[in-house]
Amino acid sequence: MNYFVKGNPDLCIGCRTCMIGCVVAHEGVKIFQMKPGEYVFNPKLDIIKTATITMPVQCKHCENPACMNVCAVGAIQMIDNAVMVLQDKCIGCKTCMIACPYGAINMVVSSDGKKQLDGSERVVANKCDLCTGIDGGPACIRVCPTAALKLVTEEDVETSVSNKRTAAAISLAQVKEY
Amino acid sequence: MGKQVLTTCPYCGSGCQLYLNVENGKIVSSTPANGRTNEGNLCLKGHYGWDYLNDPQILTKRLTKPQIRKNGVLEEVEWDEAINYTAKRLNEIKEKYGPDSIMGTGCARGSGNEANFVMQKFMRAAVGTNNIDHCARVCHAPSVAGLQYSLGSGAMSISIPEIEDTKLLFVIGYNPAESHPIVARRIVKAKQKGAKIIVADPRITETARISDMHLQLKGGSNLALVQAMGNVIIAEGMVDQKFVDDHTLGYEEYKKTVEKYTPEYVESICHLPAETIRQAAREYAKAERAAILWGMGVCQFGQAVDVVKGLASLALLTGNFGGPSMGVGPVRGQNNVQGGCDMGALPNCYSGYQNVTDDAAREKFEKAWGVKLPKENGIPLTQVPHHVLDVKDEKKKLHAYYIFGEDPGQSDPDLNEMREALDKLDFVVMQDIYMNKTGLKADVILPATAWGEHDGVYSSADRGFQRIRKAVEPKGDLKTDWEIICLVSTAMGYPMSYKNTKEIWDEMRSLTPSFFGATYEKIEELGCVQWPCRDESMEDKGTPYLHKGGIFAHPNGKANFFATEWRAPGEIEDVEYPYTLSTVREVGHYSVRTMTGNCRTLTNLEDEPGWIQMSPEDCEKLNLKQGELIRVNSRRGSVMTRVMPTERVKTGATYMTYQWWIGACNELTVPYLDPVSNTPESKYCAINLEKIDDQAWAEKQVKDSYESIRKNMGIDAAEKGCRI
Numbered sequence: 001m002n003y004f005v006k007g008n009p010d011l012c013i014g015c016r017t018c019m020i021g022c023v024v025a026h027e028g029v030k031i032f033q034m035k036p037g038e039y040v041f042n043p044k045l046d047i048i049k050t051a052t053i054t055m056p057v058q059c060k061h062c063e064n065p066a067c068m069n070v071c072a073v074g075a076i077q078m079i080d081n082a083v084m085v086l087q088d089k090c091i092g093c094k095t096c097m098i099a100c101p102y103g104a105i106n107m108v109v110s111s112d113g114k115k116q117l118d119g120s121e122r123v124v125a126n127k128c129d130l131c132t133g134i135d136g137g138p139a140c141i142r143v144c145p146t147a148a149l150k151l152v153t154e155e156d157v158e159t160s161v162s163n164k165r166t167a168a169a170i171s172l173a174q175v176k177e178y
Numbered sequence: 179m180g181k182q183v184l185t186t187c188p189y190c191g192s193g194c195q196l197y198l199n200v201e202n203g204k205i206v207s208s209t210p211a212n213g214r215t216n217e218g219n220l221c222l223k224g225h226y227g228w229d230y231l232n233d234p235q236i237l238t239k240r241l242t243k244p245q246i247r248k249n250g251v252l253e254e255v256e257w258d259e260a261i262n263y264t265a266k267r268l269n270e271i272k273e274k275y276g277p278d279s280i281m282g283t284g285c286a287r288g289s290g291n292e293a294n295f296v297m298q299k300f301m302r303a304a305v306g307t308n309n310i311d312h313c314a315r316v317c318h319a320p321s322v323a324g325l326q327y328s329l330g331s332g333a334m335s336i337s338i339p340e341i342e343d344t345k346l347l348f349v350i351g352y353n354p355a356e357s358h359p360i361v362a363r364r365i366v367k368a369k370q371k372g373a374k375i376i377v378a379d380p381r382i383t384e385t386a387r388i389s390d391m392h393l394q395l396k397g398g399s400n401l402a403l404v405q406a407m408g409n410v411i412i413a414e415g416m417v418d419q420k421f422v423d424d425h426t427l428g429y430e431e432y433k434k435t436v437e438k439y440t441p442e443y444v445e446s447i448c449h450l451p452a453e454t455i456r457q458a459a460r461e462y463a464k465a466e467r468a469a470i471l472w473g474m475g476v477c478q479f480g481q482a483v484d485v486v487k488g489l490a491s492l493a494l495l496t497g498n499f500g501g502p503s504m505g506v507g508p509v510r511g512q513n514n515v516q517g518g519c520d521m522g523a524l525p526n527c528y529s530g531y532q533n534v535t536d537d538a539a540r541e542k543f544e545k546a547w548g549v550k551l552p553k554e555n556g557i558p559l560t561q562v563p564h565h566v567l568d569v570k571d572e573k574k575k576l577h578a579y580y581i582f583g584e585d586p587g588q589s590d591p592d593l594n595e596m597r598e599a600l601d602k603l604d605f606v607v608m609q610d611i612y613m614n615k616t617g618l619k620a621d622v623i624l625p626a627t628a629w630g631e632h633d634g635v636y637s638s639a640d641r642g643f644q645r646i647r648k649a650v651e652p653k654g655d656l657k658t659d660w661e662i663i664c665l666v667s668t669a670m671g672y673p674m675s676y677k678n679t680k681e682i683w684d685e686m687r688s689l690t691p692s693f694f695g696a697t698y699e700k701i702e703e704l705g706c707v708q709w710p711c712r713d714e715s716m717e718d719k720g721t722p723y724l725h726k727g728g729i730f731a732h733p734n735g736k737a738n739f740f741a742t743e744w745r746a747p748g749e750i751e752d753v754e755y756p757y758t759l760s761t762v763r764e765v766g767h768y769s770v771r772t773m774t775g776n777c778r779t780l781t782n783l784e785d786e787p788g789w790i791q792m793s794p795e796d797c798e799k800l801n802l803k804q805g806e807l808i809r810v811n812s813r814r815g816s817v818m819t820r821v822m823p824t825e826r827v828k829t830g831a832t833y834m835t836y837q838w839w840i841g842a843c844n845e846l847t848v849p850y851l852d853p854v855s856n857t858p859e860s861k862y863c864a865i866n867l868e869k870i871d872d873q874a875w876a877e878k879q880v881k882d883s884y885e886s887i888r889k890n891m892g893i894d895a896a897e898k899g900c901r902i
Contacts, residue, residue: 010366010369010370010388011366011370013354013355013359013362013363013366013384014355014384014765015221015222015355015356015359015362015765015766016222016765016766016783017220017221017222017225017359019783020222020225020226020766020779020780020782020783021225023779023782024226024779029206029207031778031779032206032207032229032232032778033204033232034778035234036234036236036778036781041779041782041783049824049826050825051382051825051826052382052387053387054384054387143220143225145216145219145220145221145359145360145363146219146359146362146363146366
């Protein structure tokens with residue numbers, strides 16, 4: 001099963017530390033030595049606020065990803081429990097962005113510095129990659145001051161399902177046959 | 179070779195501990211440390227807010243050399259010239275118009291407690307005036323004045339870590355998620371531990387969102403609500419009579435005044451159902467222990483001190499003092515605004531809140547400093563424009579202003595008036611780390627070292643003394659704030675010199691009984707020492723909560739009740755200006771943004787011209803869309819900002835964050851002051867909103883304004899562009 005990061009609206013205070021943490025993890029601390037216009041700032045998650053809810057929204061790393069299924073060039077692949085965008089292959093067609101029911105994909109200027117043949121910027125799909133390959137795992141979880149983000153793994157899901165079934169058994173046992 | 183330096187975060191009063199990671203003399207990142215208040219957590223400013231030390235020149239430019247205005251133009255000079263010129267001009271003005279013609283500020287930000295102590299000593303002993311104040315005046319001065327009256331001490335009675343263990347939190351006019359994320363964390367934890375949360379705020383704040391009860395009252399009605407709660411507690415027999423009898427004075431009078439403040443009476447003032455107010459009062463009164471937290475939504479009103487006293491009275495009625503996780507929490511905004519007050523950068527007291535009008539205290543300081551000291555209270559910060567523009571008698575007017583680590587040209591209300599005052603003053607000294615709007619009016623600029631470049635002590639919002647430490651060498655011809663002030667003082671004929679901040683701290687301690695026990699060694703050893711701490715021995719570890727056992731800080735040990743008549747805000751909406759405006763905070767930015775506005779990732783997240791929060795209904799009525807530029811006008815000024823429709827605000831009310839230079843809401847605010855604390859009513863004024871049809875033109879205006887600000891601030895390369 002794919003892992004995913006889940007936000008908790010009861011803990012989230014909407015401070016957006018996670019969004020900067022995401023960028024710094026992906027672009028590296030070298031951006032603090034670069035000129036302000038020379039690096040890209042593309043958080044892979046967003047804080048959403050309604051009248052009653054505040055929480056981070058990011059890729060669910062679906063088991064049957066709509067984005068992957070519609071990608072015409074195979075730029076989205078399932079790698080090691082995560083749905084990954086291969087920015088090198090992405091042609092910026094935006095189909096995945098439209099297909100994702102969670103709005104977890106946006107289109108951004110590519111951060112690898114590569115340009116199109118005419119020298120103009122490459123625009124590619126951008127989404128949570130669970131900080132694959134980055135020390136310490138998902139940066140959003142690490143920097144959040146209220147512990148409002150959590151990595152959900154297969155084990156967590158199994159434990160949760162098993163706990164719920166136990167609770168269900170206890171409550172169902174109280175119901176008499178009818 | 180890399181090194182890690184433990185220090186205190188320079189943003190907000192939470193007092194978070196962090197490590198600065200330094201490589202090749204440059205800060206490359208920060209790591210949360212296990213501080214008393216932050217327990218290994220930081221918000222975005224703590225994580226990424228050190229970046230301004232690398233001077234990326236996004237909004238302004240770091241000052242690197244002293245400057246003197248010659249023939250109208252600021253010119254770089256050597257330190258000797260700058261110091262001697264400053265001393266000469268100040269002495270001339272002092273001689274001609276007397277010492278009270280000179281005003282100075284303390285600094286609630288990076289400088290630290292020692293520099294503030296030296297500054298107030300300089301103003302009092304070298305200049306000979308009590309005209310010293312700082313930006314506490316525009317924030318928690320009502321809390322200091324109100325609680326001083328009620329309890330005998332103006333600080334938070336509760337500690338930040340204790341918040342999570344209270345049974346009920348009453349949060350009024352305070353949005354910790356934006357102003358103190360690390361305090362917000364404790365509130366979230368309190369909720370998780372089962373505490374009830376009651377929020378009184380006109381907006382749906384993050385705390386309101388997770389609260390058990392949200393009293394979405396009309397702005398400017400705080401006192402009516404607070405007294406109605408008092409009324410209910412008395413009427414329903416929920417008063418802790420033993421506590422009231424044993425520990426307080428003035429209950430009968432209080433009872434008489436709040437008698438008419440029935441929930442029904444205040445319904446139309448607060449726009450809240452009477453039954454809701456009753457329920458809130460009952461919940462508060464019956465909680466085993468309850469704490470009240472407040473911020474600018476209480477303080478920045480023309481009637482602020484009264485509300486603070488009213489809140490203290492609620493806690494007294496219910497016996498919510500004497501133990502941990504109860505009491506009152508005016509949560510101080512800036513990293514060291516508590517310290518500025520602690521050190522006596524106030525017109526009425528020396529360090530440790532010793533009154534200048536108290537003969538014994540004054541004589542003690544006179545003896546230590548070897549000079550006669552002035553007896554009269556000085557001028558509060560917000561009265562500076564009045565004393566420059568309105569006072570006609572040359573001898574009673576202000577002629578010089580020594581502005582240390584503040585930017586009144588951006589942060590004070592009614593900026594037009596403030597700027598006019600800066601123009602009219604004969605002599606303006608600006609001592610700072612970055613060029614700012616005040617600098618444009620200065621006659622002398624004295625460049626100082628910043629947080630990260632010097633040592634010292636900060637006071638956190640809950641009275642905690644903590645060390646700040648030098649991590650990197652300053653770049654440029656800079657001196658520490660206290661060194662600069664000592665040099666000016668010496669040149670004026672009152673010699674001052676110290677070897678280091680510890681020497682200053684020891685002098686301060688020797689004159690301040692309530693801080694005497696907080697030695698550098700003890701702070702070093704314990705990480706944090708909360709005042710009062712009277713004994714130098716390690717036995718006295720400081721005071722986590724005040725008023726233990728219900729013994730209050732007044733000489734008689736009693737607390738005072740207070741109630742009075744509610745007053746409406748000074749400027750009410752009308753046909754011409756039909757909306758209300760309240761200033762609020764941007765979580766990723768701080769104060770006038772000279773620091774965070776020069777941090778790369780924080781400006782990536784939010785940048786000029788800022789937003790105006792409006793209800794979706796109002797947006798629809800005016801045909802406004804999210805992100806559209808709009809003109810906001812008041813009787814005092816006009817600015818452009820972006821529209822942010824949000825269901826979290828009520829129809830007719832608008833909110834702007836005060837950090838922006840283009841969308842500078844203090845161009846609009848009203849200089850209507852609380853009569854006791856002289857704090858401005860930044861939370862309420864009348865405005866109108868003007869749709870801009872030509873959005874392309876408006877976008878260009880904003881872009882051009884940003885470029886012109888950057889040029890004025892001395893940024894050489896415009897090629898970096900601004901992402902707006």
